[in-house]
Amino acid sequence: MKYILVTGGVISGIGKGIIASSVGTILKSCGLHVTAIKIDPYINIDAGTFSPYEHGEVFVLDDGGEVDLDLGNYERFLDIRLTRDNNLTTGKIYQSVINKERRGDYLGKTVQVVPHITDAIQEWVVKQATVPVDDDGLKPQVCVIELGGTVGDIESMPFVEAFRQFQFKVKRENFCNIHVSLIPQPSATGEQKTKPTQNSVRELRGLGLSPDLIMCRCSTALENSVKEKISMFCHVEPEQVICVHDVSSIYKVPLLLEQQGVVGYLSRRLNMPIETRPRKMLTKWKEMSDRPLDPWFSRVERRQEQKLLPRGVDFKVQAGFHKKLDFDSASLEPSTLTEEPVKYHEAWQKLCSADGILVPGGFGVRGTEGKIHAINWARKQKKPFLGVCLGMQLAVCEFARNTLGWADANSTEFDPESKHPVVIDMPEHNPGQMGGTMRLGKRRTIFKTNSSVLRKLYGDAEYVDERHRHRFEVNPELKSHFEEKGFRFVGQDVEGERMEVIELDDHPYFVGVQYHPEFTSRPIKPSPPYLGLLLAAAGKLPSYLQKGCSLSPRDTYSDRSGSSTPDFEISELKFPPTSNE
DSSP: OEEEEEEEOSSSOSSHHHHHHHHHHHHHTTTOOEEEEEEEOSSSSSSTTOOHHHHOOOEEOTTOOEEOHHHHHHHHHHTOOOOGGGEEEHHHHHHHHHHHHHHTTTTTOOOOIIIIIHHHHHHHHHHHHTSOOSTTOOOOSEEEEEEOSOTTOGGGHHHHHHHHHHHHHSOGGGEEEEEEEEOOOOTTTOOOOOHHHHHHHHHHHHTTOOOSEEEEEESSOOOHHHHHHHHHHTTOOGGGEEEEEOOSOGGGHHHHHHHTTHHHHHHHHTTOOOOOSOOHHHHHHHHHHTSOOOGGGGOOOOGGGGGTSOTTOOHIIIIIHHHTOOEEEOOBOGGGGGSOHHHHHHHHHHHHTOSOEEEOOOOSSTTHHHHHHHHHHHHHTTOOEEEETHHHHHHHHHHHHHTSOOTTOEETTTOTTOSSEEEEEOOOSOTTOSTTOSEEEEEEEEEOOTTOHHHHHTTSOSEEEEEEEESEEEOGGGHHHHHTTTEEEEEEOTTSOSEEEEEESSOSOEEEESSOGGGGOOSSSOOHHHHHHHHHHTTOHHHHHHTTSOOOTTOEEEOTTSOEEETTOOOOEEEOOBOOO
16 A cells, blocks of 8 residues: 655645645556545544534535545545545544543553554554545555645644654555645745745654655746755755646646656655556546636635535536536625615626526525525526525425415424425434534435436436435425426435425426535536536537437537537526525
C-alpha cells in the first residue's frame, strides 16, 4: 500500500481537497486503484450538526455518514463510493480510545496522546486504506490522506505526530508528503511572495515531516525565479515545486498536475511501475473540462456562497458537460418574491425570464412562501421544474393549496397546527439527539409506473438507489387526494409508505424527488433528474426520450429565433436557483 499525505500551510481553505482529489484522479488514470481519507481535527464526531455558513453543506454517503464536502470531491473525481470511516475526526479517535479504556483494553495503563491516540490514528488509517471503494471490489493500491486545517494548529498536532511515526513504520518507499501552500501576490507590488511558504515548510520540518512535493496555490502562474527560490530555501528540487494557479474550473486541476510531471515523480518516489502517459480517462476528463464554464459555478461552497448555490448542485457537473449543454444562470432569493415592491418586481422579472426552475433542499421556514410562489408559476406556465427534498415537499404544499383548495396546507415543520398537514415528521434514527436523527444514506426507490419520465431518464430502471437527508416527508394518508387530480407519486420506498418521486400530468417536466441525486452525480455520469431539467428547458427532452436517452452528435436544436445549432450548444438557457436556507 502506498500512502500520500496532503498537508496545508499558511491558511486553510486553499484547495487541499481539490488537490488531493486531483492527485488521486491522475493516479487512477494510470490504472491504479485509489482510495481517500479526510482527517478533520475538530472534536465533532461528524459534520452533521455543522452550520452550512461556516463549513459549507454536509455531504451524505451511502451508509448515511454526514461528512465534509471534500469527501464529495473524492467521490466525484475518482468515481468511488466511500463510507463514514473515510472521514476521521478528533472526536471519533478520542471516542474510540475512551471506549477501549472503559473496556479495560489498556490493562490499567495511563492513557496518553502518545502513544495511545497516535497509535489509534495509524491503526484507523491502515484499516480503512484497504477497504474496497470500486465496483470491482479490489483493494486499493494507493491511499490519499488529506489532513484538514493548517500545519501548526494545536488541534492537528496529534495527527502530525502520528504521521511522523507512520512514515517510518511503512518505510520511505511507501509514504510521501504533498504540502499545499499559499503564494500571496499583494496588489500593491504585484510580486509573488515566498516567505509564507518558507515558514510553513520550516514549521512542517520542525514537526518531523519533509514535503516531497510543494504545491503552490497562486492567482497566476509561478514565475521561474519564484519556483527556483522556493526550491532553494525549501530544500527541494525545482521539479518538486508544482504551480497550482487559479483556473476557470476545478476539473482542470488534474490536467494541470499531470502536465507538470506529478505522475512521473510519484511513480519514481513511491516505486510504482506505472505508465506515465495520459490514459483514456484523462482524455475524457480534458474534453469535459474544456467546456465553457461560468466562474460562478466554480466557487467552493463555503460561508456566504452557500446563500447563492443550491446544496451541492453544480449544473455543469450534473448535465452540462455530459451533453454539451451550455447555459446562463441567475440566483434568486425566494423571499424577494413576497417582499417590498422594488425587490418584488425585480425578482419576478428574473423568474419569468427563466427557462427552468430548481428549488433545492433546505431547512427552516425562511423563504418557503417565495419558493411556493415560484413553484406555482412553473406549474401553471408549464415551465420545467425540479424540486429536491424540501423543493418536492413545497411542490406538494403548493398543489394542495391551489388545486385541492386546502388553503392552510403546509408542512408540520413550519405549521404544526395545520388542518391539512401534507408533509409530516417521519423519524427514523436516534430521537433525542442532534446528530444522525434524519433519514440518512442510500435508500431504494421503486417506480410504480412504466410511463414515468424519471424512470425513462434512469434507463427504464425498475428502481434506483439514491441518498437521503431529511426528517419530513409527504403524508402518505393524503396520497389519493393528489393522484385524483393528476399529481402522481410515481416513486415510493420498498414498503410503499414513503413518497419518493412526484410527477405532474400534462406538463413538459414537473418532477420532485425526496432524495438528493446530486450526491451520486459524477462529472462524466450526470444525475438523471438534473439532466432531464436541462433537456426540458432546451425543448429536447421528448426527442431524447424517444431515442432511448441518447443524443447523436449530429443532432441539432432550434432556438427561439429559429436558428439551428449543432452539438446542442445551448447558450441562453437561464436557471434561477433559489437560496438554500
